[in-house]
Amino acid sequence: MATTTDPTLTTRSIVTARAESFGRIFLHGGTVVALIVLVVFFFAMRPDVFLTFTNVKNILYQVSILAIIAGAQTIVMVVGDFDLSVGATSALAGAVAASMMIGGVPVTVAFAVAILVGLLVGLVNGLLIAYVNLSAFVATLATMTSVVGLAYLVTAGTTLFNLPPEFNSLGQGKLFEIPIPVYIAIVISLLLWFVLRFTTVGRRWYATGGNVEVSRLSGINVRRARLIAFTAAGAISALGGVLLAARLGSASAVQGSDNMMFSVAAVFLGMTVVRSGAANLGGTMVGVAIIGVMSNGLNILGVNAYVQQVVTGLIIIAAVTLSSLRHRER
Numbered sequence: 001m002a003t004t005t006d007p008t009l010t011t012r013s014i015v016t017a018r019a020e021s022f023g024r025i026f027l028h029g030g031t032v033v034a035l036i037v038l039v040v041f042f043f044a045m046r047p048d049v050f051l052t053f054t055n056v057k058n059i060l061y062q063v064s065i066l067a068i069i070a071g072a073q074t075i076v077m078v079v080g081d082f083d084l085s086v087g088a089t090s091a092l093a094g095a096v097a098a099s100m101m102i103g104g105v106p107v108t109v110a111f112a113v114a115i116l117v118g119l120l121v122g123l124v125n126g127l128l129i130a131y132v133n134l135s136a137f138v139a140t141l142a143t144m145t146s147v148v149g150l151a152y153l154v155t156a157g158t159t160l161f162n163l164p165p166e167f168n169s170l171g172q173g174k175l176f177e178i179p180i181p182v183y184i185a186i187v188i189s190l191l192l193w194f195v196l197r198f199t200t201v202g203r204r205w206y207a208t209g210g211n212v213e214v215s216r217l218s219g220i221n222v223r224r225a226r227l228i229a230f231t232a233a234g235a236i237s238a239l240g241g242v243l244l245a246a247r248l249g250s251a252s253a254v255q256g257s258d259n260m261m262f263s264v265a266a267v268f269l270g271m272t273v274v275r276s277g278a279a280n281l282g283g284t285m286v287g288v289a290i291i292g293v294m295s296n297g298l299n300i301l302g303v304n305a306y307v308q309q310v311v312t313g314l315i316i317i318a319a320v321t322l323s324s325l326r327h328r329e330r
Contacts (some may be wrong), residue, residue, distance in 0.1 A: 031272045031283065035290050042297035049300055057178060060291055063292035064181035065090075065247070066262050068240035070284050071192045072233040073263035076272075078196065079229045080209035081129060081136035085121065085144040087260030090153040090241025091253055093118045097167075098160040098251035107167045111219050115238045121147055122234020126227035144260075151253035159252040163245070171246030181243050188236065193281040204211035205229055209278065262291055265316040290315070 042050045049055055069086050076083045093114040100110035114214040121143060128139040173180045196202040204225045207215040240259070269290060270283025272297050294315065298308050 005041070023141065031269045031286050031290065034269075035286060038290060038293045038297065042293065043301065044149055044188045045297075050297065055296065055300075057182075059292045059296045060182045061179045061287050062296065064179065064185040064238050064314045065244045065256065066259055066266070066291065067285060068243070069186040069237050069256075069259045070263040070266040070288050071189055071281065072155050072236035072240070073267050074279050074281055075192065075196075075205065075236075075261075076136070076233050077267050078202075078209050079226050080212065081226065081236045082140070082277045083125060083229075083230065083233055083237075083265060084137070084260060085125060085147055086233065086237040086263055087257050088144045088147040089118050089121045090152065090259060091251075091255045091257065091287055092147050092154065093238035093241035094245030094251040094255055095154040095160065095253060095283065098163055098245050099154050101164055101167060102160060102162065104229065107259070110167075111242060115235055116180050116327040118238020122231040122237070125234065126230035129230065130223040130226040148253060151168060155251065155253050157253070158252050161250050163249055163251075163280045167246050169246075171243050171248070177196040181247060184239075184243060188239070189281060192236075196281055198253070198317040201225075207277065227316050257303045261316070262288075262312075265312075266291060268316070 039051075067088055072086050073083060095109045096117050097114035100113060101107060101230050105113075125140055125143050129136050130144070132139075169180075170179055171179075175183060196205065204215070207218065207220055208225045210224050212222055215225075228311045241256060244256050248255070266287030267279050267284050269287030270281075270285070271279055272283070291312075294311065295308065298311065303311075
């Protein structure tokens with residue numbers, strides 16, 4: 001007996017299947033698509049400026065510090081936590097370095113001490129979260145508050161100027177017309193990518209972030225993994241803060257305070273790039289690029305700074321929403 005197929009149902013099924021397929025593509029690659037759309041949009045609006053070598057160089061320069069701090073945030077989010085203190089840690093490190101150099105301490109010593117300060121802040125975060133069992137939100141919020149206070153003490157509530165030229169050259173110098181911080185950001189990003197992708201430490205971080213209990217039963221020292229992650233994040237954030245002070249030629253207690261918010265947004269945006277929906281360095285850099293392109297493009301178009309804040313907030317909402325949908329799909 002022959003059966004007949006309702007052509008209306010068939011057409012409806014095809015449309016539904018295509019819609020679902022488009023939804024999956026957007027969910028899986030929405031971040032990359034968003035970056036492409038932004039680039040095309042701003043190029044169409046200002047083709048004489050946006051994709052010129054000078055402007056592309058400016059975008060890379062603008063996001064170099066954020067890329068470093070977002071890399072630090074990626075590490076702690078890989079293990080299933082987050083760090084609200086990365087921005088404050090970077091500001092404290094820059095303030096410590098500047099204060100020491102103004103006091104006559106050699107640049108290399110001040111640089112090393114600033115990185116050590118960041119490492120100690122990260123170590124405190126790791127101890128509170130991994131061994132005292134405080135939530136990451138509570139621990140890093142408390143640390144952020146204390147670190148901001150320390151930064152104000154170091155700077156005496158002022159902006160520190162007159163830093164040595166050899167220090168400023170780290171942030172303001174160029175190699176082949178490309179600012180030095182861009183090279184440093186690329187090196188740090190590649191190192192973090194290698195650690196996360198190819199080392200035992202990286203695999204343990206991902207395992208811990210995936211399922212703490214299973215990781216513990218598999219023989220992974222979960223507490224140590226989280227401690228190392230936060231300690232590394234503190235040191236890397238400090239590096240970003242020192243480079244920011246060198247780039248600006250000054251240091252203050254609130255310098256780069258937006259980098260914490262932007263780093264979280266970049267990591268969430270990057271979570272949609274990979275199938276697993278986990279934090280990953282490559283995706284984070286795509287998120288950083290979106291933030292940099294958006295900020296630069298809006299500036300070129302002369303958009304009010306307050307409007308830019310609203311747009312940034314909407315991007316963060318979109319990033320978290322996409323990440324949440326991605327996790328539900330899993």
